[in-house]
Amino acid sequence: MTTDAIPAGLKARLAELDHLEAQLDAQLDEALRALPQLQEPGWRELGRGSNSELIASEIDRATQNQLARWYRHQDPTASQAVMLHNAYTFARGVSVKAKDERVQGVLDAFWHDPRNRHSLTRAAAQWRLNTERQLEGELFLALFVSTLTGRVTVRLFDPAEFPEHNGVVTLPGDPTFPVYFRREYTPRWYDFEAGAYKTGERRVAYYPDYRNAAVGVPGGHGKWVQWERGTEVYVMHVCTNPLGGRGLTHLNPGIPWVKALKGFAEDRVTLTAALATFAFKQKVRGNRVALQKLIDQWGRYETEKRYGPPGDSRERRQAANTLIENEASTLEQLKTDSGSSNAYLDMRMLRQMAGLGLGHIFEHYLGDPSTGNLATATAMELPMLKLFEFEQQVWEDVIGDLVTFVVLQGLRFGPREVRALGRVAVDRAGGSPLWVVEPKGDVDLTVTASLPPIVQSDVAVWANALSSIAQAEVMTGQQIVPPEQKAITALHVLGVDDVGTIVDDLKANRFEIAAVPRTDGQTPEDAVEARLVAAVRERYRARKAALVQDYTSDSPGQQLRAADAGDEPPRDVGKKPPKADVEHVEPITREEVEDYFDWFARMPALEDLLDEMGLTLDDVDES
Numbered sequence: 363m364t365t366d367a368i369p370a371g372l373k374a375r376l377a378e379l380d381h382l383e384a385q386l387d388a389q390l391d392e393a394l395r396a397l398p399q400l401q402e403p404g405w406r407e408l409g410r411g412s413n414s415e416l417i418a419s420e421i422d423r424a425t426q427n428q429l430a431r432w433y434r435h436q437d438p439t440a441s442q443a444v445m446l447h448n449a450y451t452f453a454r455g456v457s458v459k460a461k462d463e464r465v466q467g468v469l470d471a472f473w474h475d476p477r478n479r480h481s482l483t484r485a486a487a488q489w490r491l492n493t494e495r496q497l498e499g500e501l502f503l504a505l506f507v508s509t510l511t512g513r514v515t516v517r518l519f520d521p522a523e524f525p526e527h528n529g530v531v532t533l534p535g536d537p538t539f540p541v542y543f544r545r546e547y548t549p550r551w552y553d554f555e556a557g558a559y560k561t562g563e564r565r566v567a568y569y570p571d572y573r574n575a576a577v578g579v580p581g582g583h584g585k586w587v588q589w590e591r592g593t594e595v596y597v598m599h600v601c602t603n604p605l606g607g608r609g610l611t612h613l614n615p616g617i618p619w620v621k622a623l624k625g626f627a628e629d630r631v632t633l634t635a636a637l638a639t640f641a642f643k644q645k646v647r648g649n650r651v652a653l654q655k656l657i658d659q660w661g662r663y664e665t666e667k668r669y670g671p672p673g674d675s676r677e678r679r680q681a682a683n684t685l686i687e688n689e690a691s692t693l694e695q696l697k698t699d700s701g702s703s704n705a706y707l708d709m710r711m712l713r714q715m716a717g718l719g720l721g722h723i724f725e726h727y728l729g730d731p732s733t734g735n736l737a738t739a740t741a742m743e744l745p746m747l748k749l750f751e752f753e754q755q756v757w758e759d760v761i762g763d764l765v766t767f768v769v770l771q772g773l774r775f776g777p778r779e780v781r782a783l784g785r786v787a788v789d790r791a792g793g794s795p796l797w798v799v800e801p802k803g804d805v806d807l808t809v810t811a812s813l814p815p816i817v818q819s820d821v822a823v824w825a826n827a828l829s830s831i832a833q834a835e836v837m838t839g840q841q842i843v844p845p846e847q848k849a850i851t852a853l854h855v856l857g858v859d860d861v862g863t864i865v866d867d868l869k870a871n872r873f874e875i876a877a878v879p880r881t882d883g884q885t886p887e888d889a890v891e892a893r894l895v896a897a898v899r900e901r902y903r904a905r906k907a908a909l910v911q912d913y914t915s916d917s918p919g920q921q922l923r924a925a926d927a928g929d930e931p932p933r934d935v936g937k938k939p940p941k942a943d944v945e946h947v948e949p950i951t952r953e954e955v956e957d958y959f960d961w962f963a964r965m966p967a968l969e970d971l972l973d974e975m976g977l978t979l980d981d982v983d984e985s
């Protein structure tokens with residue numbers, strides 16, 4: 363059928379449909395373009411920019427951080443989540459260890475400095491830092507370095523003092539690597555004369571990153587950094603939940619669900635209080651006089667039945683009383699079904715969503731023990747365990763970098779014996795000069811930070827592992843794991859405090875593994891056995907000689923016993939004894955039996971004997 367054959371009316375109808383389709387397409391395009399302006403979630407306009415820029419522009423980071431701080435103080439679910447992350451991450455605290463004893467002295471001076479104990483090294487300080495990290499998503503650690511002694515003091519700057527868009531100056535071409543920090547703050551001090559705090563004029567200061575060595579280098583930006591005489595100030599930016607280069611609270615995904623859970627629980631309390639307000643309703647026929655008479659009767663009932671007549675010791679209300687009413691009065695109990703069963707399921711759903719948003723925390727950790735069991739009471743779900751282990755690793759890296767910075771400053775400004783351990787150089791490659799530590803000779807400047815295991819069930823696993831390593835070292839005579847590392851791990855597993863001091867004491871006294879004596883052609887097992895047998899024989903001969911000295915009689919039998927106990931041969935050796943002496947048998951007296959029993963009782967226990975020889979039961983079993 364050709365176009366000319368189509369009736370004119372049908373052509374007009376088709377043209378009208380085409381026009382209508384074009385109008386619908388235009389309206390749809392306009393609606394799609396308007397969705398971002400209407401703030402419809404889930405829609406993005408192509409070509410507008412990167413996803414990170416869009417998200418950063420839509421999320422008010424400072425407001426969300428303030429909400430997280432408010433809910434942490436006002437809501438038990440948010441507060442519990444923050445405490446759980448603190449407890450499982452730090453447990454009994456951090457320990458730092460250096461390979462070299464002289465480097466360890468630098469770390470000990472830093473770690474036990476009262477200023478640093480207040481801001482970093484005490485358990486309370488570590489909990490406070492981790493709480494701020496969760497609520498702000500970042501930390502600005504200020505590192506004050508004394509150019510006279512090399513001492514490093516740690517302080518915490520307020521993230522609000524660093525502007526949103528230019529507070530962190532990054533490396534050109536790498537927006538994730540900070541170089542400088544711009545701080546805008548108002549100094550505040552206490553005026554003792556006025557008895558009040560005073561504030562000064564607003565200031566702007568630039569601080570280099572703790573890795574940045576550009577200050578004082580020709581061509582650097584040292585002119586923007588102004589330090590007081592004798593002090594250098596660096597900043598370590600710990601950003602664990604970045605958004606546009608700044609930190610966003612870790613509680614951000616859970617805030618809407620925490621708000622919903624809090625409101626739901628408050629509404630349930632309101633309904634319960636409303637149901638408890640009125641339990642019965644009573645109808646009475648008559649006017650106001652009849653109603654007032656009934657009210658008076660109930661008032662007298664309350665007074666008499668609750669407290670009893672004067673002189674009676676009864677305090678609580680009488681139960682199971684009989685209500686008497688006439689046909690003009692009816693008493694009905696109100697419906698008290700609160701719907702708690704359905705409310706529990708609804709609240710459980712909200713708690714689960716809030717737990718996911720607050721750090722993937724399972725509900726039985728947030729106030730619902732009915733969902734837990736023996737396994738959850740003694741262990742931890744694998745997703746949560748991996749999450750907390752990752753957070754431990756984050757803090758081990760942060761504190762490891764921090765103590766490495768402390769060693770660096772000790773090499774720059776510390777005592778002469780510390781500066782002799784290595785030298786500090788500047789690496790100019792990569793677009794930004796960085797500090798480099800070069801040890802002198804065979805000095806090992808390695809420092810590490812470690813945190814204890816998270817769950818107690820790991821104790822048996824770690825104990826078996828350490829025991830296997832110790833047995834392998836004894837059998838082979840070779841050191842597999844450094845002694846200090848084994849001691850640190852064992853003490854952490856056992857939950858011992860002040861690990862560093864104890865390890866130092868062990869190393870000074872009896873730390874090194876005793877080498878197993880070996881001879882040509884002997885295996886380690888033969889060496890242990892020979893050492894054990896020789897020690898037992900020597901101890902037995904000494905005990906027997908001491909026992910023989912108690913006998914002073916010259917009888918032939920006692921002389922033979924004495925000769926057998928010592929090295930001196932008996933008299934008349936090699937001659938045939940007389941027949942009377944051969945046939946003569948000295949009777950064993952009761953006193954001799956008791957003496958031998960006493961001697962046996964005085965023998966040391968096997969464990970004590972092995973301890974004197976430096977052996978263990980495991981050594982004997984292996985041999």
